[in-house]
Amino acid sequence: MSRASRLLDLLQAFRRHKRPVSGARLADELGVSLRTIYRDIEALKAQGAAIDGEAGVGFVLKPGFMLPPLMFSEEEIEALVLGSRWVAERADGPLGAAAQNALAKIAAVLPRDLRAGIDETALLVPPRGPYSEGEANLPLIREAIRGNRKLQIGYADVNGAPSERVIWPIALAFFERTRVIVAWCELRGDFRHFRADRIVRFEVAERYPERRAALMKRWQARDDIHRPPPALA
Template structure:
């Protein structure tokens, strides 16, 4: 591994840790000596990386630093291209355009040999279901999730029965055949999943919902995990 590649790997390792990490742990992860880790940390500091800590205590990288020039492996390049193509084909128009714009910005700062990998990628996205008419509100839903705003929706179930709901949207899942909102439903007093193509009407409320989105997301994940464990345990009987 070249020194430049090792420095990039060290940065990536730092970003995986939210708390101070020991030099020994970093050395073990990268497969180098502790002395090399300390030397590389000093090199990153000299290039502007805000790394706090000391030997025997641990180190932490403050966010915001990018090692120039921006470097990616061939697999990472292909992942970026494939991911942006998928988003462009499977999501709403603003998000698809954002994916294309992001790829253009990445290409602008890549070295020429890596930039060629963006243009020459052979990974393609196959055809999928087009957005239904009711899914034109996806940009509004995404904005409500970001701003933690309640939504009032008119929602039709699988049988076509319509109810009015007030929901707290926390996530939006993109499947090939459907786009699904994860939300707390005030009517059911529990988490529910709503297909975007069954929303007949939508209004964003002026006030936010009372809990933080991150807390709600964690609660939903715990509920889903419990449900999966019960299903697994039941199948083992």
């Protein structure tokens, strides 16, 4: 393994640990000696990495540092390209454009030989059909999720029966054929899943009173979240 690859692996190991991690544990994870870990930590510090800690206590990497030049393996490049192409084809327009812009920024800082892999990858994503009127609102729904804002929606169930809801959106799931909003429903007093294409009207309202991270933890603690959402709302 080259030294550059080893330093990159060490950075990734640091990012996996939110708390101080010992040099011995890092050495075990990366399959190198403890002496090598200490030497590589000093090398990263010399290149500007803000690593706090000391031997025998533990180390932590402060956020915001990238090792130049940005390096990826061939499979990592394929994963980035495939992911950005999927988002470009299957997400809403602004999110798709953002994925393409992000990939262009990555390509701009890659070495020439790795940059060619972005254009030459053979992994394709088939185009998706047209969006429904409800799915056209996905950018505003994503904005409401980021801002912890309630949504007042008119919603039609599978039989077309309408209802008025006030929901606290916390996540947006992109299934193959549907886009599903995970939210706390004030009407039901519980978490519900709402298909975006069944929303016939919506309005962004005030902030909801709980932290989205706390709501997400409560939703993730449910027994049924790993099943397909059959009972949408």
